[in-house]
Amino acid sequence: MIRSRRVVWPALVGVLLLGGVAGEPDLMGESVMCSSISMGGTVSLSCDDPEFEAEMKANALTPEEAKSIGCPPVQWGDEAKLTPDMLRDPSFATAEPTYTPRTPDPAIAARVNQAWDRIERWLGAHASATLRRLKFGADPQSLAGWESNHGRRLPDDLYVSYLRHDGADGNLGAGFQLPPAYGLLGLFEIDYINWGNCQDLVMEGDLDAADPEDGRWNGSFLAVGSDGSGRELFVEPRTGRVGEAGAQEQVEYDGPMGWPSHLAMLEALTGALERGEALRDWHPVVTTGCELRWAEEPTPLRQGCAGGPRPSPTPTPTVEPTPEKPTAGELRAVGCLPGRRTPGRTTRVRMPGPRVTAEVNAVWRRIERWLARKAPVTYKSLRPPARPLDIARSEAAMRLRFPDDLRASLLRHDGAGSWGFGPAPFYELMSAEHIHSEWKMLCDIGPDGYWWDGHLIPFAYANDGGNLFVDTRTGKTGEFFNEEGLTLEGDVVWPSYLALLKATTRSLETGRPIRGWRPKIVKGALQWESTRG
Structure with a gap:
C-alpha cells in the first residue's frame, strides 16, 4: 500500500516497483523488482526480469539523449561502472573541497533583500508561526559548490534568495507557502525534484516531453516550490522565468503563477501581503495556528499572531566539543527520568471513567462500521x-x-498493525508497548524540551520518524518529527485525543476533509489525500 507521507530524500540505493513503462501498456502483468543506484551524474538500474529490463532499455532515452535534456543518463545491468562523472561526485572526494562564493549583481541583491525584509516584517506582525518556519540562509560555500558541481550558475535573484532563506521547514518546504500551496524549497531540493522528474522523462523515451517551452519538464529547470502532490513551481534558467509543471501536463509560463522572474514574484508577493490584496487569484489568510495560507476569498486577518523569528543560530565552533550527558536533574526536569519504583510494589491498574469509556467506544463503533464497509484491508x-x-x-x-480517552481507546484497540489505521495523513495508532518503547527511545536520544519532552505520550507513529503525541500537562495533541522536533501549534493541535478521534470519524463518514486531508480508498485500504493544491 502506498500512503501519503513526509518526503524522505532518496538514498544512494533505491528500490522501484515497476509494472510497465510509463505511457505504454503493461509489459508484464505483474510487478517487477528493479534497483537503482545514483552516483554523480549517472543512474544505474537493473531488474530481476531480463526481458522486462530489455523492454525498458529499448524504450528509454540513450545516455546522449538524456544528457541533451539535462538529465542523468541510465546505465543498465552489467553496463554500470565508474565513469568520470561519478568520480567528480563530491562523495568520492578524498578531501573536502573548497569553493569561492561569487558576488551577485548588487542592484538585484538589494531588491531581493528588500523584498524579504518586507515579507518577514509582515509575517512577524500577522503570521509569526510561518516566520519561524523559514530556514536560515544557505551557506555561500554550499551555493558555490552547487554551481561548481553542476557546471552552471543560478540566476542572481534566486542565488540571493537562497542566501536569505534556504527554503522552509516541513514536507517540501510547506512551512512557508507560495500561492496556492507551493512549499518553499531549499537549494538541494532542486536535485531531489529534478531526479524524480528526469527519471520519468528518461524512462519514457520521449524527447518532445523535455522541451522547455512545450514539454512537461526539462533537466535544466530549478524547482523553487512544490505542493507535495506532483506540481512544481520552477525557474527556467535561460530566461529566469517562473513557470509551473504538473504530472503529465504541459509546462506553463503564463498560468496563475507564471512570472517574468523570481524577483518579480517576490515583489508581487510582498505587495499582496502589505495591501491585503489577492496575488493573482489568491488572498493571504492566517490560520488559527498563526500560519500564512492562501484562499480564493478574503477574510479578516486573525489577531494575536505577532511574534519574532526563530532564534539566530550559534556560530559553528572550529572544534566540536564532546556533548555532555544531561544530568539527572535536567532529565527529571523534562520528564525523562522517572523516580525509582519501590521494590515489591505492585503495578497499579487504572480504568477509565464510565462516561469517557462510553464516549470512546461509541466513536470506535462508528469507525469500525465504516472501515468494515469501505476499507476492509484497514479494518x-x-x-x-x-x-x-x-x-x-x-x-x-x-x-x-x-x-x-487514550486509555479507553487502547482498551478497545491496542493500536493498529504496520501501515494500519490512524489519523491523517500518514499515522498508525500505536500499542501500549510501542508507546513506551517510542517514548524511551526519544528520551534516551536526549530531550531538551524543544526537540522532545518526557511529559509527552506518543500515540500514533509515522514510518519516517515522526509521531503524534498528547501533552500530559495540557491534554492537547501535537506532532514530533525527528528533523524538526516538536510542533505545538497549527493543524496538528487538537484539544484532546478524543477530539482528534471524533474529527477523524466525521471525516470518514462525510468525506469532508480534516484540516486539508480527505479520506480515500485504494484497493480496500484507507489513505488520505491532500486537498491543498
Missing part, C-alpha cells in the same frame, strides 16, 4: 484490546498517567 489492521496490565506497566515505566 483488519485493528489490533485486539490491550490488557489493562499492559497499559499500567507502560504508565509505570514512564511514570506518566495516560489520559482516560
